[in-house]
Amino acid sequence: MSNQPHPSNDDSQSHHLNFFFRLAVVVATVFVVTILAFVAAIFGDPTSPAIRIINHYGGQMILWEVVALLVVVVLAMVVDQWRNRKPRETLTERPTSKH
Structure with missing residues (x-):
């Protein structure tokens, strides 16, 4: 365990991870699994049903x-x-200079 204090937000609210960042992790994981399936399809049996699906729909899946992933990351x-x-700052909150 570390004795260092945890970083805190300026307004002392606890920082909650954005839902879209979590969703981006899920979408990126699916993307990586699809890429790995493409690699496996190169070396696998071409008559396998899974490899036929990858060969037929793989490009659309990647797209x-x-x-x-782009939409979720931007969001x-x-x-x-x-x-x-x-x-x-509004006009009333600006500091006034004394001359």
């Missing part, structure tokens, strides 16, 4: 997985920026 970043934005 849709890449699109899904994760947008939500993260939205959560972490600070309110802008």
Whole structure:
């Protein structure tokens, strides 16, 4: 165990991981499994039903997985920026200079 303090948020709220980041991990995992299935299809029996599916639909699967991953990652970043934005200073909150 470390004796170092945990990083805290400025407003002292606990930091919750964005749902879309978790979803991005799932989509990326599916993408990696599909790529590994492509590699296995190269060395496998071409008459196998799983390999026939990969050979027939594999390109479409990769395409849709890449699109899904891009959408989920962009949404994760947008939500993260939205959560972490600070309110802008209004004209009444600006410090006044004394001359």
